[in-house]
Structures are given as C-alpha cells and as structure tokens.
Amino acid sequence: MNKIVTYEPDNSIKKGYISLWKEIIWELKHNKWLTLQLFKRDFSSIYKQSLMGVFWAFIVPLISVGTFIILNRSGIFEFGEIEVPYPIYAILGMAFWQVFSTGLITTSISLVKAGSMLVKINFSKKSLVIASAAQSLIPFIVQMILVGVLFVVYQVSPSIKILFFPFFMIPIIFLTLGLGFILSLSNSVVRDISSALSVFMTFFMFLTPVLYAKPKIGALAPLTKFNPIYYLISIPRELILKGTISEWKGYLLSVGFSFIVFGVGLVLFHLTETRITERI
Amino acid sequence: MKNNSTIQQFNNSTSSEIAIKVENVSKKYCKSLRGSMLYGMKDIARNSLGLSSNSHILRKDEFWAVDDVSFEVKKGETLGIIGANGxxxxxxxxxxxGIFWPDKGKITIKGRxxxxIAVGAGFHPMLTGRENIYLNGAILGMSRKEVNKKFGAIVEFADIGDFLDTPVKFYSSxxxxxxGFSIAVHCELDILLVDEVLAVGDLSFQNKSLRRLAELREKANAVVFVSHNLEHVRNLCDRVMVLDKxxxxxSGDTNEALSEYHERTREKKLIVIKNRKAFHSALHQSSGDIIFGDTGISDESGNRTEKIRLGETLTTFFEFETTKKLEExxxxxxxxxxxxxxxxxHISDYADKIKFxxxxxxxxxxxxxFITPNLVPGLYFPVIAIRNGVTNETYERIFDLKPxxxxxxxxxxGIVYTESEWKLCPISERD
Known part of the structure; x- marks a missing residue:
C-alpha cells in the first residue's frame, strides 16, 4: 500500500496538536541518518581546510580566561568566591556556555545558509537545525579534554559524580535547540536576527556568572537569580567540581523552562517551516 | 523525505488508479522583498497561534504564480508541462x-x-565524491542501507573514475x-518529477541518462516532466499541459498541445513586436525621395490580416509616396x-521580368x-528595397515592416514544408 500524502494550505493546523507531535516524532526518527550526514558535512566544512582544526577550541577559552586572569591580577576585576583553581572553574564554565552560545549562533543561520538547497529539495529542515546545534558539541568535547589536563596540572580531583554530568547537559542542549528552531525561522525572514545575536551573546556572557562566581550583592544578583542559563551552567559545574547541587529549585525551574522552550520551538518550526522556504 | 502528511487509505477503487491529483491549486508570490518579509512574519505569527494564514486572499504586491490549476496523473502515465518562462x-x-504548500486547493499524491530537479544541489565542495554520495543520498531521502546497496551503481553510472575520493570542488563541471544526476536517478521512487535536467553531460552521458529515465518511467507509477526541449516532450509524454500566465x-494530446504552445508563442512575439515603439535606425534607410506609408498582408478575399495558414497564398502590400519623379x-x-x-x-526586374x-x-x-509559399509556421517579416536599375542608388530600404x-x-x-513520401526497403545482395 502506497502512502498517501496531501498538501493543503495550513496543512498542519487542521490536524490538531496530537497528530502534530506524532508527525514530528516520526520525522525526527526517520531522519536520524540524514541528521548525522548533515552533521558530518558541517564538521568537514569547518575543519577540513584548516591547519589547526579542532585546536581552535582550545585557543578561544584560553585567551578569554587568560584575559580575565590578567584583569584580576591587575586588580581591575574580582572573580568572587571560588573554591577551586580559577582556570578550571572558568574553562568548565566556558565549555558549557559555548554549547549554548555557539549552538545558538550556528543554528540561527542554518536555514539561510542552506538557502538554495531548501527550495530545490524537500528534506527535513529540522535535521538541518539539529545538525548545526550539534556542531557546538565538538569544541565542548575538546574543552572538556582541556579541563581534564587542568585537573592533572592543578592536582585537583573531580567528584565521582562527574559521571552524571552528561545527563545534566540535556537541558542546556534542549534550550539551545528550542531557541535555535525559533531563531533560525526568524532569521530566514528577517536577517537582522543573526547579526543581533552575535552582539547580544557576548553581552549576555558577561551578565551570566560564567567567568566569575555568583554575585551576592549589586545589580547582577537579582538578575542572576532569574537567569536560567546560570543554573544550567553552574549546576553541572558544581556537580563536577564538588559533587553537590546547591540550588535545586532554580535548576529544576530552569530545566522546566528549557523543555517548554524546546517544545514550543519545535511546534512553531513544524507549523511554519514550509512558509519559510518561500521567504528564503 | 519530509512528510507533513495525512496517512490514510483511499476507499474507492476508481481513485486507486490515480497517482497525482491536483484540485484547484493556486500559489501566490510576493513581488517586493520587504512585503515578503512582513507577510512572512504575519503568516508565521498566525500559524504559530494556530490560526489560518488566510492564504487565499491576495495582499498588496502579491500575485498568483499558479492560478486555479487542476489535473490528474494516472498510474503509468507521463505528463508533460510546457509554457513560457514564468x-x-x-x-x-x-x-x-512538497517544497511549497499550495495557498489554495489540494494536492494528493500516492507514493514516494x-x-x-536540481542535480548536485546539496553537494558540499569540501567533501569527496564518496562522502557526497552519502550526504546527497541522505538529503534525497535514501536510507543508509539503500545508499550502500546502490553505491557501486551510482559510481559506475557517474563514470568519475579515480576521482571518487577527491573533493568535488576539484571536479570538472x-x-x-x-x-549529481547519478545519485538522483538511483533513488527508489513511485512518482518521478523531472525538470529540465536532461541536457547534462556529453552525448554519450545524455543517451545514458535518457535510457535510465526510460527505465525509471517503466518502474515509476507516474512521471511529471517539465522541459523546454519540445523534442523530449513530444517523445516522452503521453499527455501535455500548456501553461500560460x-x-x-x-491539456490533452501531445501533438495538439505542442501546436497550441507554438501558436501562443508566435502570437506573443507578434504582440511584443507590434508594441515596440523605437526601431533600430539600421533597419530603415531612406534617401528621402520616398515616404513609406501603410504596409501589411491581406487574405485571399483582400481583407487586411496578420495571419495566414500554411499553404495559402501570401499577399503583401506596400503603400508609399514619391516626392519627385523617379526613373529606372x-x-x-x-x-x-x-x-x-x-x-x-524576389527582384522585380529579374526573375519576375516586370518593369515598373x-x-x-x-x-x-x-x-x-506569393503563390503558396509553404513556409513552415512561424513569425515572418516582409522586407523591401527600392533601387535605381541604372545607377543602383538606393531610394529606400526597410527591414522592419509589420510582421x-x-x-x-x-x-x-526547417524553412519550407513539403508533402513527402517515405519508403524504407532493404537492399538485397542479388539486386
């Protein structure tokens, strides 16, 4: 029996939300291999014609962390109370942060970059977005190796609970994907989004306690309290360094937030992706 | 392949013979980029809220690129679509x-x-031929198993020799x-859409492609074929649809469709030329001794016309005024x-031996x-020169008279149509 496909205006809306999710899940499952292929493609295009390849992933955090150390030594910048050697704390934070920031920046341009291909071939655009978000996992892995080296250098041993940290990575990945779906859509209609995003990301990093401890007083203190990214970064970091989780409530709320953003982003994307093809 | 699909089964038996059904389908585009951007945001916002985007209404700067089109393609049929650009x-x-969804109407398709359409779209220049076969295969909706199975056939068909492990950016065009073509033609499919891709490669590759296409048509449930190569359309299609604006x-018989298309093309060209205001000065040279007036052709009963049928006598007329007495x-x-x-x-004092x-x-x-000129159907222009038979001075020469x-x-x-008789007989050794 051949499958019957129908195309109509507002195709998905007419079907209701339950069959919408069925469709989405079927599509994601069905296109796992495509997603992997697209991931490989993006990977090659970044690293193949590059001398240093993935070693760039070492250099970027080393430079930022080095800068902060210089600022600190010169008395310009206070890290706050950090119990472990600062480079470990900071690079670990950077590694988590860049999963979010690099992921978001690459996903936001993923549809536009695929441009002409989208209007010529019908394939899963979700795979395209997921594959570009996954790109940020490569520097992440490299940076985790760097952290491992630092553990040896500073003769600090991580908590045994480091084994659980991949599990604690899931929410930040989901948040990145969810926002990535929405931003890639918006950017293909209005190109300002991706330009604004790179500016905003740098700004946002300084506002989030990635390279410094959570501020207890001042303007940033209440802001941090409501910053989900802070929890999504600091909890896995705390787990690795100390083996404890001190801010359960904030973390769980942030996890909930991530999953909601992911769900909303995915549905929005599914409802509007063919509209987007026309506007690219 | 992505499918925003309703999976259902056809209940009545008559429709099971239909592979593609298109019912009153329209699609609109927007002329301005800014408008497209704003409408895009609006439509997405509406769809996101679960509201209809009211796509059946035209907004400012929008136009129908496809307007109320209905057709069916039956199982085993090849449908051609021809028409001018745009x-x-x-x-x-x-x-x-499924790349775009219709703004009005409904499309039902049975099968994969x-x-x-665009061969080689989705290739990554940095990846090798081998890697691109897997990547492109995946984009075209093949599974890993399918690509593995067909890998050898794809490489053989593409005939890229030792370049399999070279990045495709070093490939010749x-x-x-x-x-790209080779990967595309090795997909498993029920319905095949072909858009102007057969002009790929040299003659031997083109022939190989045409043979492969014939195999695919054999296997596929239905084929929709878009081309400007009318020779391909004539030979490959069972039925042809002519689109205009x-x-x-x-929609119907292939040969009738082609002559309908040719006729429309000619009429369009005629209108364009008639509306052209500025003429090229090189096309009209005048000594000033003659002023040209009306020119044209007339039918057999003497009425002015713009069209005659193949085989009819062509009557041309030229009106002019001389400003002085002209000799020879x-x-x-x-x-x-x-x-x-x-x-x-024709030269008046030569073959026609007429002296004015x-x-x-x-x-x-x-x-x-011109008695039964038998020129093949097309657009024609009369040209005229008036010269002096002794000095050979040119009084007037016009190449852009009304077509x-x-x-x-x-x-x-060709140029001239003649009736013909054909015979093909074997030459035997004894004769």
Missing amino acids: AGKTTILKMLN VGAL GMFVRL AKIVF LFFTIGIRDERNYNCIV RNISKGKYRLIVK FIIEGNILPR
Missing part, C-alpha cells in the same frame, strides 16, 4: 514535491516522490553534474523569418502575391 511550471513541480490553457527603379521584396534568414527574395521603371510623383500601392504569422499544425522546423 508560466508556473517549476512552481507546480515544487508543490508536487523523487525529483530530478561535467563530472559534478554527472555525479499561471493558468492551464490546454526596381523593387526587391523578401520574406524574412525570426532568425533573419531571407526565406523568399519610371513613375511620376504621387501615391502608390504595390501588391505582391505576420503563418499558422499550421506542423512543427516549426
């Missing part, structure tokens, strides 16, 4: 492929759709498209086709009949 052919294919203007003059009159080839040339020679100041009408059309149902190829 008539909506590719948009229809893209809707059948494969498209030979021929190798690039051959590989987003609408279907003809003769006329050269020709009929040119669109390629500026002089199909017919001396005419006094005044107004004249010259009428020249006319010769109509007919035969293919507009």
Whole structure:
C-alpha cells in the first residue's frame, strides 16, 4: 500500500496538536541518518581546510580566561568566591556556555545558509537545525579534554559524580535547540536576527556568572537569580567540581523552562517551516 | 523525505488508479522583498497561534504564480508541462514535491516522490565524491542501507573514475553534474518529477541518462516532466499541459498541445513586436525621395490580416509616396523569418521580368502575391528595397515592416514544408 500524502494550505493546523507531535516524532526518527550526514558535512566544512582544526577550541577559552586572569591580577576585576583553581572553574564554565552560545549562533543561520538547497529539495529542515546545534558539541568535547589536563596540572580531583554530568547537559542542549528552531525561522525572514545575536551573546556572557562566581550583592544578583542559563551552567559545574547541587529549585525551574522552550520551538518550526522556504 | 502528511487509505477503487491529483491549486508570490518579509512574519505569527494564514486572499504586491490549476496523473502515465518562462511550471513541480504548500486547493499524491530537479544541489565542495554520495543520498531521502546497496551503481553510472575520493570542488563541471544526476536517478521512487535536467553531460552521458529515465518511467507509477526541449516532450509524454500566465490553457494530446504552445508563442512575439515603439535606425534607410506609408498582408478575399495558414497564398502590400519623379527603379521584396534568414527574395526586374521603371510623383500601392509559399509556421517579416536599375542608388530600404504569422499544425522546423513520401526497403545482395 502506497502512502498517501496531501498538501493543503495550513496543512498542519487542521490536524490538531496530537497528530502534530506524532508527525514530528516520526520525522525526527526517520531522519536520524540524514541528521548525522548533515552533521558530518558541517564538521568537514569547518575543519577540513584548516591547519589547526579542532585546536581552535582550545585557543578561544584560553585567551578569554587568560584575559580575565590578567584583569584580576591587575586588580581591575574580582572573580568572587571560588573554591577551586580559577582556570578550571572558568574553562568548565566556558565549555558549557559555548554549547549554548555557539549552538545558538550556528543554528540561527542554518536555514539561510542552506538557502538554495531548501527550495530545490524537500528534506527535513529540522535535521538541518539539529545538525548545526550539534556542531557546538565538538569544541565542548575538546574543552572538556582541556579541563581534564587542568585537573592533572592543578592536582585537583573531580567528584565521582562527574559521571552524571552528561545527563545534566540535556537541558542546556534542549534550550539551545528550542531557541535555535525559533531563531533560525526568524532569521530566514528577517536577517537582522543573526547579526543581533552575535552582539547580544557576548553581552549576555558577561551578565551570566560564567567567568566569575555568583554575585551576592549589586545589580547582577537579582538578575542572576532569574537567569536560567546560570543554573544550567553552574549546576553541572558544581556537580563536577564538588559533587553537590546547591540550588535545586532554580535548576529544576530552569530545566522546566528549557523543555517548554524546546517544545514550543519545535511546534512553531513544524507549523511554519514550509512558509519559510518561500521567504528564503 | 519530509512528510507533513495525512496517512490514510483511499476507499474507492476508481481513485486507486490515480497517482497525482491536483484540485484547484493556486500559489501566490510576493513581488517586493520587504512585503515578503512582513507577510512572512504575519503568516508565521498566525500559524504559530494556530490560526489560518488566510492564504487565499491576495495582499498588496502579491500575485498568483499558479492560478486555479487542476489535473490528474494516472498510474503509468507521463505528463508533460510546457509554457513560457514564468508560466508556473517549476512552481507546480515544487508543490508536487512538497517544497511549497499550495495557498489554495489540494494536492494528493500516492507514493514516494523523487525529483530530478536540481542535480548536485546539496553537494558540499569540501567533501569527496564518496562522502557526497552519502550526504546527497541522505538529503534525497535514501536510507543508509539503500545508499550502500546502490553505491557501486551510482559510481559506475557517474563514470568519475579515480576521482571518487577527491573533493568535488576539484571536479570538472561535467563530472559534478554527472555525479549529481547519478545519485538522483538511483533513488527508489513511485512518482518521478523531472525538470529540465536532461541536457547534462556529453552525448554519450545524455543517451545514458535518457535510457535510465526510460527505465525509471517503466518502474515509476507516474512521471511529471517539465522541459523546454519540445523534442523530449513530444517523445516522452503521453499527455501535455500548456501553461500560460499561471493558468492551464490546454491539456490533452501531445501533438495538439505542442501546436497550441507554438501558436501562443508566435502570437506573443507578434504582440511584443507590434508594441515596440523605437526601431533600430539600421533597419530603415531612406534617401528621402520616398515616404513609406501603410504596409501589411491581406487574405485571399483582400481583407487586411496578420495571419495566414500554411499553404495559402501570401499577399503583401506596400503603400508609399514619391516626392519627385523617379526613373529606372526596381523593387526587391523578401520574406524574412525570426532568425533573419531571407526565406523568399524576389527582384522585380529579374526573375519576375516586370518593369515598373519610371513613375511620376504621387501615391502608390504595390501588391505582391506569393503563390503558396509553404513556409513552415512561424513569425515572418516582409522586407523591401527600392533601387535605381541604372545607377543602383538606393531610394529606400526597410527591414522592419509589420510582421505576420503563418499558422499550421506542423512543427516549426526547417524553412519550407513539403508533402513527402517515405519508403524504407532493404537492399538485397542479388539486386
């Protein structure tokens, strides 16, 4: 029996939300291999014609962390109370942060970059977005190796609970994907989004306690309290360094937030992706 | 392949023979980028909230690129779509492929759709041929197993030799498209969409592609074929649809469709030329002794017309006024086709042995009949020169007189149409 496909205006809306999710899940499952292929493609295009390849992933955090150390030594910048050697704390934070920031920046341009291909071939655009978000996992892995080296250098041993940290990575990945779906859509209609995003990301990093401890007083203190990214970064970091989780409530709320953003982003994307093809 | 699909089963038996059903489908585009951006945001916002985007209403700067089109393709049938650029052919294919959704109407497709639309789209220049086969295969909807199974066949068909493990950016353009085509034609499919891709590679690759296409047509449930190569359309299609300005203007027998298409093309060209205001000065040279007036052709009963049918007598007339007495003059009159080839040339004092020679100041009408010219259907232009037979001075030479059309149902190829008799007999050794 051949499958019957129908195309109509507002195709998905007419079907209701339950069959919408069925469709989405079927599509994601069905296109796992495509997603992997697209991931490989993006990977090659970044690293193949590059001398240093993935070693760039070492250099970027080393430079930022080095800068902060210089600022600190010169008395310009206070890290706050950090119990472990600062480079470990900071690079670990950077590694988590860049999963979010690099992921978001690459996903936001993923549809536009695929441009002409989208209007010529019908394939899963979700795979395209997921594959570009996954790109940020490569520097992440490299940076985790760097952290491992630092553990040896500073003769600090991580908590045994480091084994659980991949599990604690899931929410930040989901948040990145969810926002990535929405931003890639918006950017293909209005190109300002991706330009604004790179500016905003740098700004946002300084506002989030990635390279410094959570501020207890001042303007940033209440802001941090409501910053989900802070929890999504600091909890896995705390787990690795100390083996404890001190801010359960904030973390769980942030996890909930991530999953909601992911769900909303995915549905929005599914409802509007063919509209987007026309506007690219 | 992505499917925003309702999976259901056909209940009645008659529709099971139909592979593609298109019902009153329309698609609109926006002319301005800014408008497109704003409408895009609005539509997305509405769809996100679960509201209809009211796509059936045209907003400012929007137009129908495909307007109320309905057709069916039955199992085993090859449907051709022809039409001028911008008539909506590719948009229809893209809707059948699910890349765009219709703004009005409904498309129902039975089976997996494969498209030979843009071969090599989705190749990554940095990846090798081998890697691109897997990548492109995945994008075209093949599974890992399917690509593995077909890998050898794809490489063999593409004939890229030792370049399999070379990045495709070092491929010649021929190798690039051959590989792209090869991947596309090895997809498993029920319905095949073909858009102008057969002009790929050299003659031997083109022949190989045509053979492969024939195999695919054999296997596929239905084929939709869009091309400007009317020879391909004529040979490959069971039925042809002619599109003009987003609408279907003809649908039916292939040969009838082609002559309908040719006729429309000729009429369009005629209108364009008639509306052209500025003429090239090189096309009209005048000594000032003659002022040209009305020119044209007339039908057999003498009424002015712009069209005659193939095989009919062509009557041309030229009105002019001389500003002084002219001596020893003769006329050269020709009929040119669109390629500026002089199909017919007559010189008044030569083959026709007609002497007008001396005419006094005044107004004249010259009428020249071409008895059964048998020119193939097309757009033609009369040309005229008036010269002095003794000094050979040119009084007047005009190449851009009002064009006319010769109509007919035969293919507009060659210059002259003749009836013919064919015979093919074997030559035996004994004779």
